[in-house]
Amino acid sequence: MTRLIVKLPAGCTELPARAYLIRHYGISNSQWKRLKHTGDFRKNGLSANATHTMVQNGDILTFESEKPRNPDAYPIEPQDLPLDIRYEDNFLLAVNKPAGQLVHPLTVEPKGTLANAVLGYYQRRGETHHFHPLHRLDRQTTGLVLIAKEPQIQHMLTKNGEKRFHRFYLAVACGTLPTVEGTIDKPIGRSDGSFIRQEVRAPEDGGKAARTHYCVLATSGGLSLVRLALDTGRTHQIRVHLASLGCPLLGDDLYGTPDARIARQALHAAQLSFRHPITHADCCINAPLPPDMQAIITSSFPFASI
Template sequence: MTYLIQQQDMQKTVEQFLLSYGYSAALIRRLRHTEQSILKNGIPVYTTYRLNEGDSLAVTLPEEHGSENIVSVPMDLDIRYEDRDLLVVNKAAGVPIHPSQGNHDNTLANGIAWYLGEKGEAATYRAINRLDRDTTGLLILARHALSACMLSDMVRTHAIRRCYLAAASGLVPPEGVIDAPIARTCDSTIERCVDFERGDSARTHYRTLYYNRDTDCSLVELRLETGRTHQIRVHMKHIGHPLPGDFLYNPDYRLIGRQALHSWQLDFIHPIKKEPLHFEAPLPEDMRRLFGQ
């Protein structure tokens, strides 16, 4: 990464400048301990060096060894966007995003390891937003440490706008806001519930797009103000319209074999290029069938 120092950045230290551009303190510490990683006009400098207008500051991100414990497995990936900083993937149903006990070689991480390996790369796997195993749709992956810390900060500050589509049981009201705190249930490490005493604040905005009388399902657009675990699934159950096929909150598989939830839209500013990005992924076939499509 190369930066031409402008007047407003004069007399900032290298560290102050990098922090203002979204570098995390942890990444700056790694740069300090990597030879030739910070050059001012071609000469190595410390992070305490003060910058002058017209300086050229070049930062080389430390080379990484990749996620070596992730097995490379060929996978049919639907990649919607790719550049040197990030990937946007349309994830299929039944695919966990991270390896875990019982899921060592069937995750998105395995497929990405294979995909990058075919390109001669060995990048560390960094999923920025999380989707449950059976939730389909758009997911952001960072390709290096800088985009990872910048995108993670954007998640924390709600600068990445996510929109979901869900099939919900029954006729859902035209629109509304669900403001109900969510906590872990007392007898499970996985299941969540609405709990107004112990829960963390959670708000979900919803709008009903279509109702199919034959399946008694509503197609609902949902936007999150917060990002609690299972937030949409828990909130829709709370208002009496759970998602069909949800093994935790509504195990009714007559219409669909997994929770009918899809990450439909993503909007955010590219962390490096600072350009607005917009992505959409069409509703998957199993959800379209619920609405006669």
Template sequence: MAEYQWQYKGDKPVTIKRFMSQVGLGHRLLADIKYGDGVFRMNAKVEPITTIIEPGEVVTLVTKPVTEDSEVEISNEPIEVVFEDANWLVVNKPAGLSSIPGPTNSTDTLLNRVKGYLVTNNAPDLRPTLIIRLDRFTSGLVLIAKNRVSQSMISHQVENHELDKRYTAIVSGILEPEHDLIEASIGQIENSPRRVVRPDGKKAKTEYWVKQTGADWTELEVKLHTGRTHQIRVHLTHIGHPLLGDELYGGPQDLIARQALHAKSLSFVDPFTQQPMEFQAELPKDMSDILNR
């Protein structure tokens, strides 16, 4: 069993349900707890979520471990752990590894490897959730919730695009201006994995800063303000500067064998401690070799 504690610091009495919503627990998890997947305790006594709590009182949530998903196979291939605590796992995903199982690979994706890592380390919860997903050939930082409480607690930041995700991208050509905000809706192309800017698509916003230029390429720092599929790749292609190596979107193939995109940094506020968390991942060799030519 896992326990989580919060002290109510408000100045007016509220129900446990209202307080838990305030600290960040989602409605789905609260419903699951209500119907038996956990209990709330106050002063060592189990209380319903309708119980009134007073300022200064402590509420304890006790949850059951989540057993493994039998549909996700275990892979014992290694992962590069950047950070780990009871709730979070931050890993540096290599290029070429899919994030989640799919029709072409159901046995050795990042999710399979993370499950194998948790099983090997006797973790109590065995259904990790990837809060960030990267394209197969994009490298870099991925945030993983190790349990359903942490998944629920981070959901507000995800929905409001409050996770600060920065990428290093190397695009074809010399890009001007040196800083810009690309706001262009993205939609699907029928019967194709490609996405494209189109007026009936979903709103998308990408910000970039030029870091340096070469003879025929530009290094960018990119920040996502929304999280659409292939968003960086589509937006940079839309302005005429596809990523080097991005075959799907017409990027030059002579300098790198995959799209030159790396999730280099991640920052967010830990919803349990309210402390800022910041992580970095060094640029992989295939991209740094281009910059050092």
């Protein structure tokens, strides 16, 4: 079990604890039922009856978060796999994912994923968290994935569909982007007749809003070293947006062409920043470039400042 501390924000009018925790904090009805029977619910440090407690501006609630006892609820198999942990506390885990690894299992590929590795790590430590990723990366994209240890923490960082963290990527693109800095604001949707490929599509044709900010750090030999930040997280967003400018990622065999210098798209999730939902500390996490991208950048952009 994990002990959680919830401080109600300023301006919160009085309402039942159950209503606040479900509507604003993100716990489920089943979690509430377990919570109210633990006997360890406290308001402002004093034991309280969770069912009858009213809360308001500035109140502090503490309680234990217990997992369901039904093992079938979590079918992902824990595995003892390598895990490059870049940040961890009682609430969050940030992992540097390698190329070639899925984030979630598939029916045809139920093992070897980041989810299997993370659950295996929890199991070895005697912890019972499930896998709650805040976002995903493509199989061949490397870099940071932020994972909540509790569904409430996941909810707090993605409240109302808004991701309350910032992702920064490094990429090597083919060609020269139209400006040194810019924003690509083009809706994205699935291509007709494909389950994988995405494309820029008008909203009336199923396109969903997608915004990518970019900054060109260096250009050399027909390549551009680019730093990117996302406002949205559409499937293949960076790959589709750069390709729409005529500058696909180096090595991207879906939206560009294969390249002998790298066996995948040259894209790395290098940095995550966020305000911690519990401690309220400003967090910034970094992951070093993988060897394949480092080699290209060293040879093509030796004087670039990353």
